[in-house]
Each structure stands twice: as C-alpha cells, then as structure tokens.
Amino acid sequence: MSDKHLNLLMFSGDYDKALAALIIANGARDMGTSVTMFFAFWGLLLLRDPTKMSLEDKTAWEKMFSTMAPRGPEQLPLSKMNFSGIGKNMLLEMMDNNKAPSLSDFLRGARKKGVKFCACKLSLEIMGFKTEELIPEVEVMDVHKYLADAMQANMQLFI
C-alpha cells in the first residue's frame, strides 16, 4: 500500500489514545503508506519536549498552563482516569509484562520512520507554546493546510 496516504488528527491528550494513534501510524509506515499526524488542542502535549520548557514571552495564563499541563508523552493521563478501577500504572504494568513498547518508544519509531508531524497554528497560539518547546521536526500549519492534506488521504481519523 505504498501509494496510499493516511491522515490522523490527534486532538486528545490521553496516553491510551495517543498509543492507539502511534501504533496505527507505525503500522502504516511499515506498509509503505505515507502518514501525516496533525496535533491540535490537547494532542499538542504529546509533542512537548520535556527538557525544553520556556516561560519567556508568555502571558500569566500561558505560564500557568505551561507549568501545569503534562510535559511530553509519558506524563499524559488515561482517557478513563479510573476506568473500572484501572489506573495508568496498572496499564503500564500489563504492557510491561507483555514486553509491549511504551508510548515514547512508539513516538520514537514514528519519528524514525518518517511520519510527518504537524502542529495546529491556532492551538499553539491559544496555549502559548513556542515551536522551540516541541520536538524539532514539527511543521506548523493552519486548518486549511490540514484539510488539503486530509481531503486527499485514503483514510482519516479523529483521535
């Protein structure tokens, strides 16, 4: 499927949903499919480089948000914080017991395999993140560029 294209809109900032998205993205690249991941709203938190937070040129709200919001993949919460009593630690233990790679591993895999990483311009502005605070290969784009990519894809998901 090397002539196919997949577009994923990563809206959620949940550990489990990000895991699903990155497993799909890695799988598609393995099959030769080109993949664009567009990160908007909470999804942006996945792209934060945990070592590069800056509080310069930020409003009070943006500083508060930068400080409180999860920094990078491993800090993301579950979509169901207490889903049937299962916490994130329980999921991580079960993944570890099965030698399943972590979210960071899948993110690293996607970056190596050439998944195209895009960040939503409007979301970046609202949340006050600078591109220097994100992983380096991120391209900033607006909704029109997202739509131009997604509309010509063979498959689009909102995650």
Next chain:
Amino acid sequence: MSDKHLNLLMFSGDYDKALAALIIANGARDMGTSVTMFFAFWGLLLLRDPTKMSLEDKTAWEKMFSTMAPRGPEQLPLSKMNFSGIGKNMLLEMMDNNKAPSLSDFLRGARKKGVKFCACKLSLEIMGFKTEELIPEVEVMDVHKYLADAMQANMQLFI
C-alpha cells in the same frame, strides 16, 4: 476543493471538541468544500436554542433532562473537566487573550457559510427534544440518510 464533500458526525457534547469540529467545518467551507454535520447524542446539545426550551409533551425523564442538560454552545463543558488543572474558564481566557473567536462565533460562521446541519432522529426521540427547541435550519434524519451522505464524502470524522 470545490467538488469535495466533508461529513462530520458530532457525537460529543464537549466545548473543546465542538470547537475543533466547527473550526474544521468553517475551514472546509472557506475552501469551497460542501459540509454536512450530523449531530447525535450529546452533540445535539450544541443545537439547542437557549431561548426556546419547552416542557410540553415531555415525560418526567425528558423534562428532567431538558432542565439539567446544557442549553446551547456556551454552556457545554470541557472534555477533560480538570485536565491538568485547566478549567473551561482558563481555556476561555487564553482564547480571549489571543482574540480567538468563541464557539458561538464559529457556530454562527458555519450557519452563514452554508454548512448543512442535521440532527439524529433517534437521539431526538430518546432525549425528548422537539425541533422547535433547536436552531431553525436543522434537518432531522435517520442513520440511513446519514450513511448515504457520509459514504459518498471524501472524508468523514467521528468527533
């Protein structure tokens, strides 16, 4: 992309997800793409006209639900009520600081630009809403009509 069609299923009644959906819908209309938004379950709450609630011809449950559920766009909650401590007020402040339009603005934009608004017949019946309580341009349709529209679209999202 004026020969393209986009279909969005708006299931969620969350402020942030509705914002994402309407930004995409507005963006697609700007590019000449036709857009159908099908509102089901909690998504219906976005279509309520805050000034037109009626309790006539409703069962006790439907009256209770009508009274308790959010009325219209600005009353919708966040998908993560306390996501990393950020509340809806914090998001609204950050949007306001960046002069980003509100959810109501994007909804107004979508109505002006000719997005087709559809409401799920079954959801309306279960929740006991009358079409008179919704914004006027809404067309009621069942799942088969939704699928007929979505299946021939170039892109479909479940939000």
Next chain:
Amino acid sequence: MSDKHLNLLMFSGDYDKALAALIIANGARDMGTSVTMFFAFWGLLLLRDPTKMSLEDKTAWEKMFSTMAPRGPEQLPLSKMNFSGIGKNMLLEMMDNNKAPSLSDFLRGARKKGVKFCACKLSLEIMGFKTEELIPEVEVMDVHKYLADAMQANMQLFI
C-alpha cells in the same frame, strides 16, 4: 450501497459510544454495505461473554483487570459519567420509554446481519483476555490487517 465497505475502530468502552457504533453498523448492513468492526483497548470489553470469564493462565494484574473491568455490553459505563447530572439509568429509562433497543439488542443485530468482528491482537495480549472469553465469531488480527481492511474502505471512523 451494496458495493461499499465501512470500517469502524471501536477504541472506547463507553456504553453510549458503543451504541452509536452499533447503530451505524446495523444501519450500514441494512443498506447492503459490508462492515468490519475492529475492537481495540477498552472496546474489547464489549466483546466479553459475561458467562465465560477464566482466570487460568493469567498474571496477577490480568486477573485483577479481568475481575474489575466490565463484563459485556450492559456493564459498560457512560462516556460522561455525570454529564449534566444524567446517569446511565436515566439514559436507559429514556431509551426504554421510547422503546429503543438496548446495546445488547444492537450487538445481537450486528452479529445476525453479518458484521465482521475483529479483536486487536496486541490489546488482547496486554489485557490478558483469551479468545474463549469473547463472543465466538471474533477474528483476532494485528494492526497491519486492520489497516489493510480500513484503507480500502469507503469510510472509516475511530470511535
């Protein structure tokens, strides 16, 4: 639309989202469209046969998870546990008042109508479920087989 194909990725384990997915799946089959539902993560809980739980060959975590997680469709929670004060009982009452079928009815309908049920191999391994604990017609597949099916579908949703 008998030459069309629909692919649904059921990630969520929420009662209301599962209801939406199965209404769409049933509707598509009514129209002659072929349907694949791929259950991953929490979505797997929908496929549990409530009468067939086994604790053999499971790690301590897997046993705990098996015991605590919802068994089968009717035990699933709402996506918004307390959405505007509405609980699952309230939704069920409103559905019952309108003689709407339950989630189990829609699941039974989808099985009868020939929806293809697939379970994510990796999710099964992590959660420690055996295929014997699921409804019998489930086919286990990995992400590559999921993508091969989804990529050639006319419509894909992540629910």
